[in-house]
Amino acid sequence: MKAFADISGGRLTAAEYDKNFADIKPPLTTLQAQVESARCLFCYDAPCITACPTSIDIPGFIRGINTGNIDGAANTILASNILGASCARICPVEILCEQACVRNQEQECRPVLIGQLQRYALDHRRDKSAQPVSRAPSTGKQIAIIGSGPAGLSAAWHLASKGHDTIIFEAADKPGGLNAYGIARYKLSQDTVDEEIRYLMGIGGIELRCGTAIGRDIPLSELRREYDAVFIAAGLQAVNHLKIDGEDREAVRSAVDYIAELRQCDDLAKLPVGRRVVVIGAGNTAVDIATQSRQLGAEEVTMVYRRGPEHMSATDHEQHVAKDHGVTLRHHARPTRVLHTNDAVTGVEFERTYTDEQGNLSGTGEYFTLPADMVFKATGQAFIPEPFDDDETLQLSNGRIHVDDQFRTSLKNVYAGGDCADRDDDLAVVAVQHGKLAALAIDEDLKAQEGQ
Missing domain, CATH: 3.50.50.60 (FAD/NAD(P)-binding domain)
Incomplete structure (x- = not known):
């Protein structure tokens, strides 16, 4: 009998899938947007603009929301970032504009919710076909x-x-x-x-x-x-390989490929997911696949990273998202082999690691095993x-x-x-x-x- 071989999925009801994959940041109501926009100090030489990679005039669009000029606010955003609607949802604002916000001080409790206000402006503009600029005459190029x-x-x-x-x-x-x-x-x-x-x-x-x-x-x-x-x-x-024994098992998947499959799937109950899932990696993709594995019905999900938490590329916010969904984070361990019985994955063996004063990673020679029936590789792309x-x-x-x-x-x-x-x-x-x-x-x- 194959150990931990049940990765067929379909463990939740349709209502549970809908709830689990609902918007993680519900949109602001009109009242909430008004209250939040009023918190902006409309700084001259605003640090949030400098922190935005696309240099959106953040105080400008927030002022538009505050004064009821939603279309003007949307145009301000789109003129700098034509993909402002998606960026409002996926940008790591906690390390960009909101981190730079002057309200982001201990006595203020939190920064202005810039990302959610950006989403509000773009979601509530009246003419959703209007472009921020008109197309110039054809150049023939x-x-x-x-x-x-x-x-x-x-x-x-x-x-x-x-x-x-x-x-x-x-x-x-x-x-x-x-x-x-x-x-x-x-x-x-x-x-x-x-x-x-x-x-x-x-x-x-x-x-x-x-x-x-x-x-x-x-x-x-x-x-x-x-x-x-x-x-x-x-x-x-391409996805970086682990280069360990057992990596070629069917239940060892690329996190990137699985997320792509999940995004295009019409029936989440049909997606295979392990009961005990191990995610190897420490970036935002690792958090995404770990969290979504839990949302799909995995009972235990563990993220394992070869270095310490201070070296994780996933933001603190993303790490909290994973923990809030019941994901266990383990550090200072690198995979050495995937354990399997015939075709069924049964676990992953890890070696404990340490980092010396020069930042070099070394193994300790001490090993441990995590039981798993599904493994995701989230170790970077090439x-x-x-x-x-x-x-x-x-x-x-x-x-x-x-x-x-x-x-x-x-x-x-x-x-x-x-x-x-x-x-x-x-x-x-x-x-x-x-x-x-x-x-x-x-x-x-x-x-x-x-x-x-």
Whole structure:
């Protein structure tokens, strides 16, 4: 008999699934938005603006809410961040704008709820098709964009606003990238993602070609020949391997792949989930898969990280979310092998670790085992350069595409941004800013080339 082999799912009622995957941050009511907006001091030279990767005029849009000018507030947001609706839900505001808020002091108890006010403004604008700017006259230029995640969508919109035609090539069956496939379902609904993309494309001049992979269906060299510029926003396509015995078992899954499957699943009861789940990793993706495993009916979920809690990349807020959902966090342990009987996973063996004064990680030689029937790998992602092999070499840095301050790559008229580029943090809001800045650089370079 296989130990811990029941990973068939379907342990909860439909009502329990609905409750578990409901919006983790319920939207503000009109009264709550009024009260919260009144807490803003409308600072001159506001630190929250500096802390926002897309430089939204935060006091400006909050003043709009406070004075009843919701459409004006929404336009202020969208002019800086065209993906403001999704970012309002998924941004780690606790380490960005809200951390910088002058109300974020002990005597004030908490910062202004900037993220929730941003969501309120965008959810309550009267004309949800109105664009913050009008599209400029057509330039006759065509730009190819590889990837329809936050960076690609942002670049497409900003290029379209300048009058350029943009064609987005997306390998997946539907657009959205990280937002559609990589975010916990309780943070961002698919309806919000779809509505935001429809709105963004409403500016005109944007064509979307899904199911088209660069390298498989069309080479980069062909895009370079046919288009005036190319923007690579391919994200990170691979998951780092554990490189341990038993990793190839069916019940050892990539957290990224499972979250993508979960987001596109119409019947959560059909998703397989273990009763005892071990998650290896300590980032936000690890928190997402650990929390959602509990929401799917797992009885025990443990996140294990090789270093101490101070090194975890998951924010304090995310860690509290995991703990609030009954997830156990364990530190200073690294996996050495996945235990299994025939095809059934039975547990994971770990070696206890320690970090010396120089920050080097070492094993102690002491081992322990956690029982498990399902294991998720959430140990980071990597960029795969092979699909972008061209007549010329695309220069990489630290395993990602090297770009300059204008997001130019080593190839002429080829730009890159988002997670696949060797800049900044891997955050959706940062990717949105990359797309915006790259679009402005492409526009300026095209104008300069015409003037030659």
